[in-house]
Amino acid sequence: MIAETGLIALLIAAALALLQAAMGFGALRPDGESLLRAVRPVAVVQAAMTVTAFAMLLLLFSQTDLSVKLVAEDSATTLPLLYRITGAWGNHEGSMLMWVTILAVAGAAVAMFERRLPERTLAATIGAQGLIAMGFFAFLLFSSNPFERLPVPPVEGSGFNPLLQDPGLAFHPPTLYVGYVGLSVAFSFAVGALLTRDVSPAFARAMRPWVLGAWIFLTLGITAGSYWAYYELGWGGWWFWDPTENASLMPWLAATALLHSVSVLATRDGLRAWTVMLAVVAFSMSMVGTFLVRSGILTSVHAFALDPRRGAFILILLALYIGGALALFGARIATVAEGNRFDPVSREGALVANNLLLSAILGVVLIGTLYPLLVESATGDKLSVGPPYFNAAAGPLALILVAIMAGGPMMRWRRDRLVTVGRRVAIPAAVVVVALVAVLGALPGLRILPLLGLVLAAGAAAASVAPLWKRNLRRTPLFTWGMVVAHLGIAVSLAGMASESAFSQETLIAARPGETVHVGPYAIRFAAIDPIAGENYTAVKATLVATRGASTPITLSPEQRTFDNPPQQTAESAIATLVDGQLYTVVGEPVPGGRWQLRLWWKPFVTLIWAGGVLVAVGGALSLIGRVRPRRQVRAERDGYAR
Amino acid sequence: MTLRTVRILLWLPLAAFLLILALVAGGLIKPHDAAIRSQMVGRPLPAFDLASARGDATRIRAQGFADGKPRLLNFFASWCIPCVGEAPQLLALKRAGVAIEGIAVRDRPADLAAFLQQNGDPYERIGLDDSSGVQMALGSSGVPETFLIDGRGIVRSQHIGAIGPQDVGDMLAAVRAAQ
Amino acid sequence: MRQLLALALLVVPVALYADPVMAPEPLSYTQLPDPAAEARAQALMQTIRCVVCQGQSIADSDADLAGDMRAIIRQRIAAGEKPEAIRAWMIARYGRWVSYKPPLDPLTWPLWAAPVVLVAIGLLIARGTLRRRRAA
Incomplete structure (x- = not known):
């Protein structure tokens, strides 16, 4: 019954989405007055139905109802409860349902909370949201039904990919999806504004919180994904320029550009066309990212390949939505x-430069992919186009972008003089020079990108807090704090990336229990290796005792796990996080002579990469709160960020 | 910029998107082959000199291939499951008079002997490629893989994956053509 | 997440095979004694794509063939060969695909020109906009 309830809820939601689209666009007709108000509740009920369907899927997975095809194919009764539930979105159909659920909820949120947008534009926006949802409901119902039953339920499910059996799965995909799909609101806003020809600062102010909201989640999702790949894949890398990573980076780049151009539109009524286009592009990138990359066409791996019917369906949807909007x-x-x-x-000149560079990086990533x-x-x-290309092509652009990010907020809106700007950037510029001298002196022979990264990070950190200088901190608007924290986060993250790239130390070795090996400042005693049994796997666990100087020894226990449903081995890394970096350990396979492969890394300040990402998201959240609370909004808007 | 150019510029994003769409549609219609083909086809067999897996003193050398007789060079291993499925086809080729040389990748002679006992032995000689050196030299990316080497020692073709019953005819024809 | 998903699924074809029983080449999992040589080898390995799992470099791959490739790269670097010569050797066998660093040839000129061209187009649009606006 649960599966049928889910399916019926999905059918009702699809019908409501159709109604929502018809009413939303119908409201634009001269006689459409009455539809303006009626479309809001439709969007809310549609979301309620979609959420019901998703809840039913979660229920099916948590009970491991093997009569449902999807559950039988992607789960098993032997899984721990957490993975029985998260398994609901660890597959194609389930993740698609989660995708439309978020889409529907975002539409409902707009219907319930948006008060600033002109009524007609709002109706068109909700209509557009309904139209998008409709297509994906059709996709689910016609070619990816998650509630399909099996005539004969199997005795046991086929199991769940061991690499995905990690708490990260509970957090990372939902966060990323909220970011991806949240951008649909900006897309629908743009479509609505194009239909009513009403692109104004008021439109920008209404759109900004929605973009910010999606962008915060996207930032967190990418940060979490990077950390997850870092500890789960077991080779110490944190970014691989893999097509799927690029697919998450591209909407983020577009959304970041949009966030900044929307400020210009809100404050100075400039960049109208550009802002509308970015709003369309950001969500288009999300859709392209979610579907085309997983279609297996790009990755050259057939693992996720959609069958031609599904692929064609998705392609037609993308052509209609993105092509239609463009x-x-x-x-x-x-x-x-x-x-x-x-x-x-x-200031707006600097923001144009910011948009130019972000768009160029986006273009490089897109072309390279x-x-x-x-x-x-x-x-x-x-x-193959991989890290050597992306680092060389996008790296320098990103460094220039960071420099502009450092200087931009010190410029005034409307018009500024180079001399006064020069005076304001004097302190950060001095920091850059000092850092350059220090780095060159202490670490000769550093490669150019990490060198520039370290130096620029120092300067950008100093510059990012400059807007608070000589300012009454308690009366500083929250969104200025947001900008400061987010820019500081970028500097922190850049410092982490440069430090990881410049100072990481690696030891690959085969050792016997009892031996002591060295990596970076650590002496690591390979104390023991023991077999252990987990809930649905067996493993060998190494016990490593790491000491640095006279400090207390740290014990790390990396594992080599063997799953049998499906059969696969995974290396579980063990990571010790210290104030000044991370000690990353992996145990590999046994080799002759009673020895085991050990992979050890000492990565100074690597955590700054993700700490910076979190700071960026926190900055976004502060900004969002500052924008949503109406206090002093008007005056601040006129004055912008500058003192 | 004139108003005209601006108006044209406004359609650029759509044009770019349609290009991407066409690319992807093309990729969807003609799903591409994930196999990484060897670039050694058409070039002389790279030099190698391997110990025999049969425990005798014979060596299997690249020079030995340029004796006027075309041969198949089959990469396999006792730990490779698809190789079991391929064995009957190799035996059929041998019966049809095709000379097949084997290269066992990362394998142990004892395991190999058991494998040949169970699945038949179509090989003239078998070389032990312990660290995949010959496999790499030939641009092969897995087992089983079969190369056709002509009588002058030139690599003529590469077959990736197990030879199925439907492939035997083609392969026989290819060997005859390389005569 | 989908990166992991993709990578995880890349491993699946390998699972069709049983594990090779041979012990891996020592140089596939241990470093060269000379740190400078090891750094050169490591930098090269990071940019050679694993032909088995396809989604990772051989420096990040658990596949046996990737291990043997690491071993051969370390041996050749230790013997004094230049990294780019080894890359060329790999490309001669497996094609351009095997190198994550696209070689600079007519086929990749547009790719390598992309950043410059994109920035130039951006500047043109931005400058046109600014100038037009100033004149208006």
């Missing part, structure tokens, strides 16, 4: 009155 943009945006003019040397596909379809040659 065509609407091309046709309509010229009729939107042009925004304000502004001076190149000004798709280039192998382009080459293969044109010439049949296989090509």
Whole structure:
């Protein structure tokens, strides 16, 4: 009954989405007044139905109802409860259902809470949200039904991928999805504004909190994903420029650009067309990222390959939504009155530079990700585009971007003089010079990117707190705090990346129990190796005792796990987090002579990478609170961030 | 910029998107082959000199292939499950008069002997490739894989994966063509 | 997450095979004694794509063939060979695909030109916009 309830809820939600789209767009007609108010409750009920369907799926998974095909294929009764539940979105159908659930909830949130947007634009926005949801409901119902029953239930499920059996799965995909799908609101706002030709500072102010909200989750999702890959994959890497990672980075880059351009639109009524386009692009990147990468076309791995029917379905949806929005943009945006003019040397000038660089990085990532596909379809040659390209092509752009991020907030809106700007950036510039001298002196022979990264991080950290200088901190608006914290987070993260790249130390060795090996400042005694049994796996556990100088020894226990449903081995790393870095240990396979492969890394200040990511998200949250609370909003808006 | 160019610029994002869409649609229609093909096809067999897996003193050397007779060079291993499925086809090829040389990848002679006992032995000689050196030299990325080497010692083709019953005819024809 | 998912699934084809019984080459899991040589080997290994699991570099892969590739790279580096010569050797066998660093040739000129071209286009749009705005 549970599966049938879920299916029926899904059917009702799909019908409501259709109604929502019809009413939302219908409200734009001259006689559509009455529809304006009625469309809101429809969106809310639609979301309630979708949430019901998703709740039913969770219930099926937590009970491991093997008569449901999806559960039988992707779960097992022997799994721990946590993974029986998170397994609901560790597969294609379940993750799709989670995707539309978030979409529906986002639409309902707009319907319930949005008060600033002009009524007609709002109705069109909710209509657009309904239209998007409808397509994906159809996709679920026609080709990816998560509630399909099996005629004969198996005795046991096929199990769940061991690499996904990690608490990270409970947090990371939902967070990332809220970010991806949250951007649909900005997309729908843009479509609504294009339909009503109403792109104004008021529109920007209404859109900003929604973009911020999605962006916070996207930031957290990417940060969490990076850390998860770091400890789960067991080789110490934290970013691989894998197509799936790029797919999460591209919407983030677009959303970050959008956040900044929306500020220009809200404050100075400039960059109208550009902002609308970014709003469309950000969610388009989310959709392209979620579906095309998983289709297996890009990764050159058939693991996730959609069958042609599903692939074609998704492709048509993307063509309709993204193509439709971009065509609407091309046709309509010229009729939107042009925004304000502004001076190149000004806050908005710096924000334009920020947008330019973010878009260029986005372009590099997009081109680099798709280039192998382009080459293969044109010439049949296989090509790989990996870290060496992305680091070389996007790295320098990112460093310039950080420099602009440091200087931009010190410029005034409207117009500024280079001399006064120069005076304001004097202190951070001095920090950069001191850092450069210090790094060059202490660490000769450092590679250029890590060197510039370290130096710029120091300067950017100093510059990011400059907007608080000589300011009454208690009266400083919360969104200024938000900007400061987020920019500081970028500097912190950059410092972590540069430090990891420059100072990591690695020891790969085969050792016998009782031996002592060294990595970085640590002496590590390989104390023991023992067999252990987990809930659904067996493992060998190494006991490593690490000491540095006279400090208290740390015990680490990396494991090599063997799962049998499905059969697979995973290396569970053991990581000790210290104030000044992380000690990362992995035990590999046994080798002749009673020895075991050990992989050990000492990574100074590597945690700053993710701490910075969290800071960025916290900054976003502060900003969001500051924007949503109406106090002193108008005056601050006029004055912008500058003192 | 004139208003005209601006108006054209506004359609650029759509054009870019349609390009991406076309690319992906192409990729979807013609799902590409994940196998990494060897680039050694058409080039001389790289030099190697391997110990025999049969425990005798014979060596299996690259030079030995340039004796005017085309051969199949089969990479396999006793730990490789698809290799078991391939064995009957190799035996059929041998019966049809095809010379097959084997290279056992990361394998132990004792395990190999048991494997050959169970699945038949179509090989003229078997070399032990303990650290995948010959496999890499030939640009092979797994087991089983079969290369056709012509009588002048030139690599003529590569078959990735197990040879199925449906492949035997083609392979026989290819060997004859390389005569 | 999907990265993990993808990577996890990459491992699956390997699971079709039983594990090889041979002990791995020592240089596949131990470093060269000379830190400078090891650093060169490591930098190269980071940019050679694993032909078995396909989603990872051989420096990050548990596949046996990746281990043997690491061993051969370390041996050749220790013997004094230049990393780019080893990369060329790999490309001659497995094609351009095996190198995560796209070689600079006519096929990849557009790729390597992309950042410069993108920034130039961006500057053109931004400058046009600013100038147009100033004149308006």
